[in-house]
Structure formats: C-alpha cells, structure tokens
Amino acid sequence: MDASSKPIFGEDINKETESLYKKEKKLGEGTYAVVYLGRHVKTDRKVAIKKIKLGNARSGLDMSAIREVKALRELRHPNVIELIDVFSHKANLNLVLEFLDMDLEAVIKEKSLVFMPADIKSWLMMALRGLDHCHKCWLLHRDLKPNNFLIASDGQLKLADFGLAREFGDVQRVMTSQTVTRWYRAPELLLGATNYSGAVDMWAMGCVFAELLLRTPYLAGSSDLDQLTTIFKARGTPSEDEWPGINKLPMGFKFEQHPRPQFSELFRGASDDALNLMNQMLLFNPTDRISAAQALRHPYFTNHPRPTEPAKLPRVQQPMAATADSEASGKKRQYNDAFDDVFADNEGGALDPVHASKRADLRISSPA
C-alpha cells in the first residue's frame, strides 16, 4: 500500500477496518449487545463481533461498552480476551474480539466430566495469571465468575467481559459498591465500601476456586443481606480483631455471630495446600487477603500434581453456540440484574434514595 492510499481521516480508517471483517451468523443476544460469529476477510481467522445496541440514544453509548473498550485496549495477555479491533457502523459500535466457544460455567455444569486436582490447578493458574496482569495494569475486573472465564479451542482460559472493569489505586474518586455478581461479591463491597482494591477480585476468584471443587456455587445468597449472612455462616462472623475497621465501613454494624466451620468438612478430598490457598483468598480483611501475584507463588502451584496442560483439560463435547462469548448472552443477566442499572450512575455521586433505603434495611442493630 503506498502512501497516497493510506487513509488519513478517522472515517476512512473506520471504513477500512469494517471492510476487514464479515459477519457470518448470530451467536447470542443480551441486554446491551448482540454477538456475531465473524471472520477476518484476509486471514480467515474466526472472530466474535460484539455489536453494542444503541437502544437509548438519549443516554448515549452504554457505559459498559465504554468500560470494556477502555479496559481491553490496555490489556494484552494470553489469559485475557483479545480486543482485535473496534469500528462503528452507522450508529452502532462493533467490538471485534477473539472468538472463544466455551465458558468455564458450562464445563462445571457438565456433570459427566470428572475434574482431576491437576485440572482445577491449571484453570486457577491461568485465571490468576490473567487477573495478575489486570491488577498490574491497575485495572479491576469486578465481575469475575465462571461464565466470564472463556476457554479457547487450545484450552487456554481467558478473562472476558470487562463491562464492569475500572481503574483502581486512586483514593480521590468514589467507586460504586454495587458491583460484581452477588454470589462472588466480596464482604467489603457488601458492607458498602466506596473505595477498594484488587482484593475484591481475589474474593471472587476464591469463590470460583471453591466452585471448581464443589461443582456448585459456594456462597449462593438470595439477596444482598442474605449474601452477607451466607458468607458469615460459611466463614464465621469476623471480629474487629480479624478485620480492623469493619465498623467504619458504611454498613459495618453488629451482625449475628456465627461460628467458623471447618473448611475441610465441606471440601473433602481437597489437598491441604489447596485449602490453605483458598482460605487466604477468602479472608475477610481485604488487606490480609492474598493478591494474585502472591497466590501464584503459593506452594499449591508447585506441589504435586503438576497443573494439567491446557490442551488436555476436560472440555464440553458440544460447545453451545448460544453460550459462545457468553458475556452478551441473556443468561448472564439472570442473576446480574440486581445491579444492572445501578453501577454506571452511582460512581462519583451520592447514592440515590432507593439504594439509601436498601442500606437502611441491611441494618440489624446499630452500635450504641
């Protein structure tokens, strides 16, 4: 291509990018996006094209689309979904993403598959490597759960759905606590923290680790308050010694006391080092909770057995087209709707009365 035909204007660049990809078929549809299977015209590489719906022109582009583009432009790692290109078509924004046909949730739910300890170790290691990279780039994922861990055809696990991702590390700006799918939400979020760290992602990672061992969600609360109760029942109610400053959090009141049950009772068959790592990922005090980088240096990963090669990991026999790139499929919203419409607006501003009243409901007994 000589210099004269090189596009200079944004519109022309956009047109050229668009011409590189062709859409083949629809894979799934969610509240804010439609996902198509596509191909790169020249290289024939399979891609997923995520078309962001602009249903509500008044409010402009969906916040999560902006978050996703912003986050993924910063990241490139074998264990993070690749954003290949972005182009607009008419009024729609199209994200060209790496095509991944399976998610970890489908694998966990396929009860005919047997997970060896080495398989779980391999998945967790890949997930932590991806997350460590995000945290090194000062990005929080904020929606880690099995169906946002996509699996490539070569078995590599990749973090996906950065629709709730945002930068962290700054203490000046307020962050919303209404984030992360409830079952994977860290206690500091449930207690209304408005600034938090990578520890929230590590809590979710700990829940996923437990889910890999149990084959069923570990902390499945039915409401936000119930989620806290579920956590306290499973991990014991934390004391002020264990989590200094808990009462200074917006919703840190006195809670019903639950004793701490033995981990190994529920997780029979899990090795001691696995339980030790999981315990550190699910510590109440976020300052004490293990970070992704520290977790990767935990003896669990270097002890026997060696993590399974990605290509040899158990797979779902028939990948469902509908769950391909499930981040946009409707099913995600089933237990996501609790904060669906909230997360974008609360950031930086005062809480609206609806959520303020929710907070009041959470109170069991306020300290004298």
Add this chain to the structure above:
Amino acid sequence: MEVFAPAYNQNIPVFSSDDDLCPQCRSRRYLNKQMKLLVSPCYHKMCADCVNNRFNTGPAPCPECQRTLRKSDFYQPVFEDLTVENEVRIRQQMSQIFNKREEDFKTSKDYNAYLEMVEDLILKRLDGVESEEIDSQIERYARENQKSINRNKKKSQQEEKLQQILSNQEQIKRKKQLEEYEKELEEERRSKEEARNSLINELASSDKDVQEIVKKNMIQLKKSSLRSRGTARKMEVDVEALLGTIDEEFGDDMEEEHMDTGPFDPSESPYAPLEVELRERYEDPNPAFRQGTLAAAGVTREMHQRYLLEGAISGLFALPPESTSTD
C-alpha cells in the same frame, strides 16, 4: 397445614418457574417464592392458598370449568406442559390396571394385541373422550382380571425390593474398589519418588561414572513404570466399568504427569515486572488514610503510593504501538 401429595414419586422434583402465576389470586412466584401451584384433575392451576380458601368447607365447583372438586384432588405438577402431565397421569393410572406382562401370554401376537388395546384406550382418554363406555370397559377388565392384576402388582413390588438391595451392594463394592485403586496409585507414586531420590543420592555420593548411574537407574525407573502402567490399565477397566465416566487415557495421563518434569513458573508473564521501589516513608498530605476506612476496604497507603509512582514512570520508554491501518 395439610400436605399436598407431590405427583407420582417423592424423588421427582416438582416443576416450578419464576413466571408461575396463580390464575385465581394473581400472585406470582417471583414475589412469593413459597407459592405452591397445584393442579386439579381437570387441569386447572391454582395456588395452595386459593385451594385452601375455596375447598376448606368441602367440595366446591372448579372456578374454570365448574366441575366439582375436593381439596384432596389437587396435586403438584411435575411437568411444565399440562398435556404431558395429563398423559403421564393417565398412563400411570392405566398401568395400575393393565399390568400384564409378556410372560402372561402364550404367543407374542396375543401380547401385541393386548398392548394395542391398552394403547387404544389410553389414546381415547387422552382425546378427552370421557364416555362411560370406556370407563365401563376398563372397569369390566379390572373386575375380570382382578387376580392377575394383584399377582403382577406383588411381583413388581418384590422386583423393586430386590433391585434396591442389589444396587446397595453394588455401591458398596464400587466404593471398595475405588479405594483400592487410589491406594495403588498412591503406592506407585511413592515408589517412583523413592527411585528418583535414590538416583539423586547415588549421583551425589558415589564416584562412579555419571552416565552409567543414570542409565542404570533409568532402566529401573522404566521397568517399574511399565509394571505399574500394566496394573493401572487393569484397574482402569474395572473402575471405568463401575463409574463409566473416567477418561480412557486416565492411566496414561497419570504416567505422563510424572514423566514431565520440565521447569515451569506459575507466575510467568510475558511482561517484565515494573521495578518500583517504595521508600520507607513519604511526606503524604493526603488526609484520606487517617480515618482507617480505606484500610478496612483493602486500600492501603502503600498501594496508593505504588499506584502514583508506577503511573508516573510506566510506559516512559515504551515504543509506540504499530498502527493497524498502515502496512
């Protein structure tokens, strides 16, 4: 509080969805998780509360079709589609009466004719032909074949019992065999480790030729692995037959796992770490950390300082990315 019998069997879960709606009081499962949606013999839905209200004083007409119903007529549905529910119930009822088996007939032709007749009756019922003729036909059959019906009923009860005992025994057997298998795997692992350790010890202590020692030990290692591979294979067949789920290459995988000892780093990353060294103390006028709220949420002073420092220097010497629009 009375108990509404779940349909058919305790083991089958009752169908329920968030969209369930009682047509009488319009309450929804979405708002009332405990709602029990029951079905009448005329296949009309109603929640347990409505049933209690309406039928507490005795039989009353169905609000939809005016058929006279009692509280005990209602049951919990298993299937979402009530026509399927209907068919399954009718077949269930019919199989109580028409329970003859193949061995009760002299020829398979007779048996086929019998099956044909039963199927005809079921289909007529399904079509809603509730004429007295069919009812009387069924009744007549039941009366005439009272003996054989009772006999077959007893037979199937006995068979069920036997099946249960057998499956219990089978489970115990499976458990035992699985335990033995796991024990063997563990032993194999241990013996290999010992062999490896002795190789290392020998290498460290003796002054023989290194290559000779390695060769000798490799042969030994291989031998033992071959032997254990054989036993693993044998056991694999048994366990697979028992569980039916274990991967065919299970044994091989375990072998490879032990053989593959190439080094790997769990915290491996395609990026070089950004070297930032924090000083012990900074003059930090930021009042945010004084209250302790941030620390309770996991935001530490150290993390914040690292963030600011890294933000100041990261990407300083990075090359601009290759533009995708130029070749």
